[in-house]
Amino acid sequence: MSPITTGTPSGRPYVVVHVAVSLDGSTTGFQPNIGLFYELAARWDEDVTLTGADTILAQEEALANAPRPGPAEDGPLLIVVDGQGRVRGWDALREAGHWSDVLALHAEKTPPRPPGRAVRELVIGRERVDLNAALTSINDLGGVNVVRVDSGGALTGALLQGSLIDEVSLLVHPLLAGSEERKPWYGTQSLTTKRLERIASQTFDDGIVWLRYRLRK
Numbered sequence: 001m002s003p004i005t006t007g008t009p010s011g012r013p014y015v016v017v018h019v020a021v022s023l024d025g026s027t028t029g030f031q032p033n034i035g036l037f038y039e040l041a042a043r044w045d046e047d048v049t050l051t052g053a054d055t056i057l058a059q060e061e062a063l064a065n066a067p068r069p070g071p072a073e074d075g076p077l078l079i080v081v082d083g084q085g086r087v088r089g090w091d092a093l094r095e096a097g098h099w100s101d102v103l104a105l106h107a108e109k110t111p112p113r114p115p116g117r118a119v120r121e122l123v124i125g126r127e128r129v130d131l132n133a134a135l136t137s138i139n140d141l142g143g144v145n146v147v148r149v150d151s152g153g154a155l156t157g158a159l160l161q162g163s164l165i166d167e168v169s170l171l172v173h174p175l176l177a178g179s180e181e182r183k184p185w186y187g188t189q190s191l192t193t194k195r196l197e198r199i200a201s202q203t204f205d206d207g208i209v210w211l212r213y214r215l216r217k
């Protein structure tokens with residue numbers, strides 16, 4: 001598949017949210033087509049994967065037991081928003097074979113971290129991680145054109161509310177996840193109206209539909 005061309009606005013990288021959802025908009029409560037999800041995700045060739053602590057914690061046990069081939073030299077940098085200092089498995093993340101390195105984003109109110117912890121960190125924001133400032137700092141790292149957000153909804157909702165997203169990519173699976181532990185891809189906080197325009201859509205044999213939308217400024 002050919003790579004996706006992205007326009008980079010000034011001051012921060014191009015930010016795309018790529019998420020597997022059910023027809024009722026949930027990111028959880030079903031088994032997504034992981035192979036297709038990552039095949040499509042690779043088309044952005046992201047420089048940074050940005051995720052939230054809850055997304056990492058949901059896979060912490062699996063990660064702890066997964067093979068550790070070591071950092072992927074040419075892989076993206078994994079940046080984790082961890083305002084409450086809950087993530088522990090930094091080494092497992094770095095060595096999972098997907099990312100070149102990991103970076104933790106904390107706030108001034110984040111509880112103290114264990115001394116000698118082997119992860120770079122950036123303290124940005126007072127009560128919570130300041131997502132706007134964080135994206136500017138990510139830009140300042142240099143060579144970061146595309147950030148792909150991998151989130152269950154809480155992080156995406158906050159980024160949406162801050163007008164920090166350029167593109168939403170939904171891989172819609174033909175099922176209803178139901179209400180139990182449903183996590184809408186846009187989060188649960190109240191959002192102001194957002195207008196989007198379609199970039200592309202594609203259907204796959206198993207009834208999955210890929211929808212790409214640009215956020216209107």
Ligand SMILES: NC(=O)c1ccc[n+]([C@@H]2O[C@H](COP(=O)([O-])OP(=O)(O)OC[C@H]3O[C@@H](n4cnc5c(N)ncnc54)[C@H](OP(=O)(O)O)[C@@H]3O)[C@@H](O)[C@H]2O)c1
Nearest residue numbers: 020027052053054055058082083084151152153154155158
């Ligand atoms: N279907 C998919 O494609 C997909 C993709 C990824 C994950 N998931 C699933 O989604 C679930 C996790 O999703 P989630 O929605 O609970 O969590 P999440 O998307 O991982 O987001 C939680 C993170 O966002 C931060 N955050 C939220 N609002 C913020 C704000 N206003 N300012 C700064 N930071 C903010 C939180 O900060 P604090 O650290 O301060 O709490 C936390 O670190 C898991 O079950 C995972 O498996 C599904």
